[in-house]
Amino acid sequence: MRTLYFNKIHVFQSVRPGDRKTGEELYDEIIQPLKRKHPRLLGSLHILTDKRSFFDILENVVAKEAREEQVFPILHFDMHGNSHGLELTSGEFVSWADLKSYFISISILTNINVLAVMSCCYGAYLVDIIRPSERCPLFAVIGPSHNITFQSASNSFPLFYNTFFDTRSGNEAVRALNAENNGEYSYYNAEFLFIKGCNRYYTDLADENRLQKRIDNIMKEAKIPLDDSKKRQELKDKILDYRPFFERFRTYFFMIDLYPENEKRFPITFEDIIK
Secondary structure, eight states, X not given: OOOOOOOEEEEEEEOOXXXXXXXXXXXXXXXXXXXXXXXXXXXXXXXXXXXXXXHHXXXXXXXXXXXXXXXXXXXEEEEEEETTEEEOTXXXXXXXXXXXXXXXHHHHXXXXXXXXXXXXTTGGGGGGGOOTTSOOOOSEEEEEXXXXXXXXXXXXXXXXXXXXXXXXOHHHHHHHHHHHTTTOEEEEEHHHHHHHHHHHHXXXXXXXXXXXXXXXXXXXXXXXXXXXXXXXXXXXXXXXXXXXXXXXXXXXXXXXXXXXXXXXXXXXXXXXXXX
């Protein structure tokens, strides 16, 4: 895991009436003792009921602290979920897309120092908000790609956080998390997701049928005969020259234009994309 800077853990809980309050348990039994052991560590527990309270905390607490107090957050979500988003106590549904702008704002303020820990079914699908042509919303996502039980969450995340603080290693903490749960939790960092997204973009770009249709459209618009093989090859070579797109995407996604030090922090190369 590349360097993640953080100094606060936010626990967000929004469960159904009658459910076990695993977010409160985690905060009281694990985060509070960690705060006492590590005096510089901050923590907050947020009991959410509806969308309005959820978005208000993201904007007026998490983002505001990042902007005014240089707080770098771990965001821990204890909720019900599916592959499209999160369910709140009110019964309202928050899609991954609903969260995207909040995460991007916080990520810009913290120089990509936002870790999302998803203690909810299908939480790993949060990665769907990440696009290589946009700003990076998260340093990494940790979560399952299927259903989990309250028992799994209750047993797993105390071990994750204790291992994280004992070893100072994110990789060790994720390994401990998966040792307890037969590998059901995934860890996706921004670099992996950027490479995957760029690779998918490049693969789509190079699809022969799509490529030829694109060349046809360009030539028709320019009133060039479709059977001009030399011009077709020139256009094909130009379209497939992906390197300028990659450099532009990388600079914008990893905020190198805002934080020049990210040039070395995220040393992705064009060769990583075309492997």
